[in-house]
Amino acid sequence: METMSDVTIIKVEGLTKVFRTYRKEEGLLGAVRGLFHRRHTETKAADSVSFSVGEGEFVGFLGPNGAGKTTVLKMLSGLLQPTSGSARVLGLDPSRRPVELKRQFALLMGQKNALWWDLPARESLELNRAIYGIDRKQFESTVDELSELLDVRDNMGVMVRELSLGERMKMELIAALLHRPKVLFLDEPTIGLDVISQKKVREFLREYNRRHRVVTLLTSHYMQDIQELCERVILIDHGKIFFDGPLEEVTGRFTSTKVIGVDFSQPLPKSFIPPGTVLEKSPLSIKVEVARADVPQACTALLAASPVIDLSVEEVPIEEVIRRVFGGQQEIHRGESQP
Ligand SMILES: Nc1ncnc2c1ncn2[C@@H]1O[C@H](COP(=O)(O)OP(=O)(O)OP(=O)(O)O)[C@@H](O)[C@H]1O
Numbered sequence: 001m002e003t004m005s006d007v008t009i010i011k012v013e014g015l016t017k018v019f020r021t022y023r024k025e026e027g028l029l030g031a032v033r034g035l036f037h038r039r040h041t042e043t044k045a046a047d048s049v050s051f052s053v054g055e056g057e058f059v060g061f062l063g064p065n066g067a068g069k070t071t072v073l074k075m076l077s078g079l080l081q082p083t084s085g086s087a088r089v090l091g092l093d094p095s096r097r098p099v100e101l102k103r104q105f106a107l108l109m110g111q112k113n114a115l116w117w118d119l120p121a122r123e124s125l126e127l128n129r130a131i132y133g134i135d136r137k138q139f140e141s142t143v144d145e146l147s148e149l150l151d152v153r154d155n156m157g158v159m160v161r162e163l164s165l166g167e168r169m170k171m172e173l174i175a176a177l178l179h180r181p182k183v184l185f186l187d188e189p190t191i192g193l194d195v196i197s198q199k200k201v202r203e204f205l206r207e208y209n210r211r212h213r214v215v216t217l218l219t220s221h222y223m224q225d226i227q228e229l230c231e232r233v234i235l236i237d238h239g240k241i242f243f244d245g246p247l248e249e250v251t252g253r254f255t256s257t258k259v260i261g262v263d264f265s266q267p268l269p270k271s272f273i274p275p276g277t278v279l280e281k282s283p284l285s286i287k288v289e290v291a292r293a294d295v296p297q298a299c300t301a302l303l304a305a306s307p308v309i310d311l312s313v314e315e316v317p318i319e320e321v322i323r324r325v326f327g328g329q330q331e332i333h334r335g336e337s338q339p
């Protein structure tokens, strides 16, 4: 998909990363044999990935475990050299690690921490200020604005190691934003957070993007993050992009069904055979999933079955669609369900 704005901030073309891992053979004989021909396996973690992101866009990067999301973000951040293909971030090549770029983007990884554990949060941020050479005034006003937005004002004096996971992630966000990057790569910023902290971080990201229009690429296994923040999503599996477009379009593209919900004023007759697949049923209501083409007939049948109070025709929830797209893998949730 082309970017939704005129100014291209990120441009990726045919980006490919092949990891070669050597497999040791077992036993002495294997070791000796290994001296002559090493056995290796190749993983195409990113396979000809191409996309562009325009000014102010907030794009969700979605895929099951091992899909290649982190690999792409690392290449865009200059932490990994691509095997082939090219990437431009703000017109610069991240693989050359240009200093101008370092000042203009940030990568936040939910599973890694960048702050110093043995310092109070405020001093840890102060160290980042010194490293990035950030002007004190800008530092003060940024920390002020962000700690207010994230509600961590009172935690500034606490040692980083003593912060809760949610508080620490909020501090990590402040650290990542200290130098006011124009581009933000967020790799699972809400992983492991409790529901309230997740919500807070989401609200913060939405507000921050609204205020500062930073281009953001977000990966998350929580569909709620994606649904609330990203208008556009890129779906990736086995290193390959197979969808890039508006989130709403995912439903149309990957499901051929719709969900009909009906409330009745009198119980359905026992003999009634509902159309399609029954998702939910109670004496006075029913929810069925039917093929798009069969929606009119199904509605007619339901309306005729018993007096109707309310009828709705809806798309299959995005969360469910995504689960089906990735082959029913529960991995998209990492085994935790969202309320
Ligand atoms: N340094 C590495 N050496 C070898 N293989 C790697 C390396 N880093 C990643 N891989 C492999 O590349 C593939 C893509 O990994 P990547 O971390 O990009 O996936 P991901 O989409 O971020 O997954 P997750 O949702 O679990 O974070 C995986 O098969 C992984 O095992």
Ligand SMILES: [Mg+2]
Residues within 6 Å of the ligand: 069, 070, 071, 187
């Ligand atoms: Mg990852």
